[in-house]
Amino acid sequence: MRNVGAAWCFVAPALLVIAVFFFLPVVAGLAMSLTDFDIYALADSGNLRLVGLQNYAQLLQTPLFWQAFGNTLYFVVVGVPLSITVSFGAALLLHSRLVKFQAFFRTALFAPVVTTLVAVAVIWRYLFHPHYGLLNYALGLLGIPPIDWLGDPHWAMPAIIVFAVWKNFGYNMIILLAGLQSIPGQLYEAARIDGASMWQQFRHVTLPMLAPIVTMVNILTIAGYFQLFAEPYVMTQGGPLQSTVSVLYFMYEEGFKWWNLGSASAVAFVLFLFIFCVTAVQLRLARWQSAA
């Protein structure tokens, strides 16, 4: 049939690109993670050996990998709730009937999302400067002594989290705002007639209606935060004392600095497996919650 041929012409280019440059590398990555692919194999594939799960076993014995994993977990566990709370707060404020210039505020709060990550990371590196940074200056006005944000191993990750929240919260804010706007007004009216207070309306109308969107926002944000890379690359280069080395930063150095490509593939798959499990648990929880 002529129509079927035409249909394939429409999908073939995109499918070909995705198959060759995404699916094939993913499968090849899994295979590579079972080999000792390194700089010698890069020069001559005759040096390639199959080593089974040795890369994975070795990773689990590498202290820096565990440190990177712990740092990334810190970033996710603190950063995601903070980020979503700010997004939710901002969405509620924008949704209020009392707000003037809603369009202006929405654009202003969203602006950091579209900026170039590397460029704003460079800006924030200076905002965090211990002597000349605006942040310490502002804290000084409040009587708080200066903090060596990016130079102190205890403060470097919190600083990166502050920056990431600033950069990202606008994205979820827009999605949550759209969710708030899609809740039918009658539900609130009915609740008011029943004498529900503002808090009760929020608790029994807004939250349950938003639950599916909040679940989705959680899943996407967690997956995104696990992929921390450019922030430490630009702001701290993994330091000080490797306190900001993330899993992807570790993978990048392992693969493209030391050319241990087999081991780097294993890192990528461990990260993927972990994100996948966290996502699955969240979906299960959401289903269980909506059933309860």
Place this chain on the structure above:
Amino acid sequence: MAVCRVRPRLAGLLVNGLLLGGATITLLPLVWMVSVSLMSPGEASAFPPPLLPGRVTFANYRELFAHAGMGRYLVNSVVLTIVVTLVSVLFNVAAGYAFAKLRFAGRDRIFKVLLGALVIPSQVAMVPLFLLLKQLGLVNTYGGVIVPAMAGIFGIFVVRQYALSIPDDLLEAARIDGANEFRIFRSVIAPVLKPIVVTLAVFTSLGTWNDFMWPLIVLNDSELYTLPVALASLSREHVQDNELMMAGSVLTTLPVLLVFLVLQRYYIEGLTLGSVKG
């Protein structure tokens, strides 16, 4: 709403005050970036940090173009963004439309596989992709950035969701008139899909412009650096040159901010299309 009824003015003041505070926090770093980029070298390294330049100068911008190769990076970013956007929008729109409205064997199964693959982070593919492109001779060329970005699952998904709402009667009528599928796509479907095409184009171009990790990996020759890669490398060399780096940041991020401001309606629509309605 009891609080609002008793003290509407106070509540209004609180809501707008909080928003004003939030907007100050989001915009201040960007305004400060522009301001410092216009200061003379060394001026920003003072206490208290100056908010405005004593005398406005474009010396930092001149320096970037004259000695840091900024013009070259700007061209690289512009060319890559335009090519990736044109090609990937064409491929994604055609595929998304076909998945929504045309019939072919295995259509729904293939689409399900694509959707499932959305959970795989792109970094999982990076190491083998690098080797594949090396085999093809594309490492350290524009092609290394362009080729893997020529189609994307998310783009296909968004277009499909939008195209599902096209009534089949519209297609049938055109088919009865004897138009072939490509003609129908060009003269009947394309106008209907225009809003989603613009949305996808805005999304893709901003994403390509801002992308960092993959260009960093695949482009080794500084002649080919995109703005973010060049800026990251410059910022490692010029740790103390506050004003120069701010000028570099302005050049890197101002174009995307302007595109966003002009086309934000499409951008924000795309955000909610991929999530709430999907």
